[in-house]
Amino acid sequence: MTETPSLDIYYFPTPNGRKIAILLEELGLSYNLKIVHIGQGEQFHPDFLRISPNNRMPVLVDHAPKGGGAPVSVFESGAIMMYLAEKAGRFWPQDVHKKYDVAQWVFWQMGNQGPKMGEHGHFHRADAENKHGDLSYPLRRFDNEVDRLYGVLNLGLFEKDWLAAGEYSIADMICYPWAALWKDRTSVDISAFPYVQRWLEKLSQRPAMHKALEIGKDLYQGPDKLTPEDREKFAKILANQRAVPIPEAWRQKKA
Ligand SMILES: N[C@@H](CCC(=O)N[C@@H](CS)C(=O)NCC(=O)O)C(=O)O
Numbered sequence: 115m116t117e118t119p120s121l122d123i124y125y126f127p128t129p130n131g132r133k134i135a136i137l138l139e140e141l142g143l144s145y146n147l148k149i150v151h152i153g154q155g156e157q158f159h160p161d162f163l164r165i166s167p168n169n170r171m172p173v174l175v176d177h178a179p180k181g182g183g184a185p186v187s188v189f190e191s192g193a194i195m196m197y198l199a200e201k202a203g204r205f206w207p208q209d210v211h212k213k214y215d216v217a218q219w220v221f222w223q224m225g226n227q228g229p230k231m232g233e234h235g236h237f238h239r240a241d242a243e244n245k246h247g248d249l250s251y252p253l254r255r256f257d258n259e260v261d262r263l264y265g266v267l268n269l270g271l272f273e274k275d276w277l278a279a280g281e282y283s284i285a286d287m288i289c290y291p292w293a294a295l296w297k298d299r300t301s302v303d304i305s306a307f308p309y310v311q312r313w314l315e316k317l318s319q320r321p322a323m324h325k326a327l328e329i330g331k332d333l334y335q336g337p338d339k340l341t342p343e344d345r346e347k348f349a350k351i352l353a354n355q356r357a358v359p360i361p362e363a364w365r366q367k368k369a
Contacts, residue, residue, distance in 0.1 A: 119144040120178035124162070124171045126152050127330040129291035130228065133191045134172045134198075135326035136287045141202050149330060153348045160361035165189060169358065174198070192224040195284045205283050212279035219270070219278050219285035223292070227263050231292050234260045234299065236353070257301040264307045267293060271309035275316070290317050298336075 123138065123145045125131045138145055150156050150171040157169040166173045166189040174194045179186040180201055188194045196217075199206035206216055234256035241249045267289065270277050278285040294314055296302040304311055317323055340348065 119146055120176060121145040122148055122175040122177070124148045124150050124166070124173040124175075125330060126150050126171050127334045128152075129231075129295065130170070130191050131172045131330075132291040132326060133288050134174070134194055135329045136290065136323060137195050137198055137205065137284060139322035139326040140287065140320075141198065141204060143198075143202070147329065149333065151333075153344075153351065155351045158358060160363040163358065163361060164364075169355070176201070190224070191228075192220045192288060195220065195288055199284050205287070207279050207281065207283070212281075215278040216283045216285045220288055222266070223285075223288045226266070227289060227292050230256065230259045230263060231295065231299075234301075235295075238299075238301075240353075260299065260302060264293070264296070264302060264304070264310055267310045267313075268307040271313050274309075275313075277313075286313070286317060290314070290323070294318070 121138075121143065123134055125134070125147055126149060127135075150162065152171065156162065157166065157171065162173075163169060165175065165187045168189060170189070172191055172194060173187065173189045174197065175185050175187045176197070177185045186197070188197050196206065200208075207213060233252075237249055237252040237256055240246050241253060267277075274280075276282050276286055277289060293310060296304045296314075304314075
């Protein structure tokens with residue numbers, strides 16, 4: 115009889131979700147894949163908000179944490195990768211020099227590359243809709259910022275095989291899915307960043323990368339494949355969010 119894996123991964127095949135899939139495939143771990151249909155608003159379900167009050171996937175729940183005890187639940191992809199790498203004892207060397215070399219790139223990705231590339235895509239999609247007025251300021255702002263961020267990666271990879279610690283680590287895995295998006299971003303001239311180009315090429319050839327990028331891939335439809343009705347529905351759910359009040363179900367459970 116096969117054992118049920120102890121890891122639940124709440125997932126949708128976007129760059130932030132793929133980071134976790136890459137690490138899990140590199141580690142060769144089994145996991146229960148729990149698809150969160152973010153275009154249908156499943157991220158606002160009261161049970162999901164319990165483990166992800168930021169209404170975002172990915173989320174990890176480990177039912178067999180090191181040392182035992184209650185399940186550990188983690189949101190934010192950077193924290194999830196640290197958790198998994200630390201538990202497995204791979205891809206995050208713990209010697210103080212290497213540990214913080216890796217950590218700084220993980221934090222850089224979470225605070226810079228992910229959010230800025232996300233906004234870059236948001237404003238380019240909004241511009242293509244032709245109904246939001248003059249967006250030249252945010253377009254210029256995020257085109258510049260994304261160019262700057264590819265430059266940061268290029269500096270970080272100068273004459274190096276890997277971003278940090280002299281070895282393949284969660285620093286590379288976390289930066290890859292967003293960096294690989296240059297193909298869809300017309301404002302990015304990848305030939306200006308040869309060290310990034312070489313690194314992307316090398317990472318794209320890893321078998322675990324291939325496997326990870328297949329996971330749930332049919333669930334994702336690019337904006338060009340959506341009907342106008344679906345596009346409107348998704349925009350309502352994803353692009354106009356405000357604070358979520360405490361769910362009624364949480365209060366009832368307490369009473
Ligand atoms: N900082 C978060 C960002 C996660 C994130 O933005 N996830 C998006 C998909 S890429 C999501 O779940 N969006 C749902 C929504 O916007 O409501 C992380 O790295 O885990």
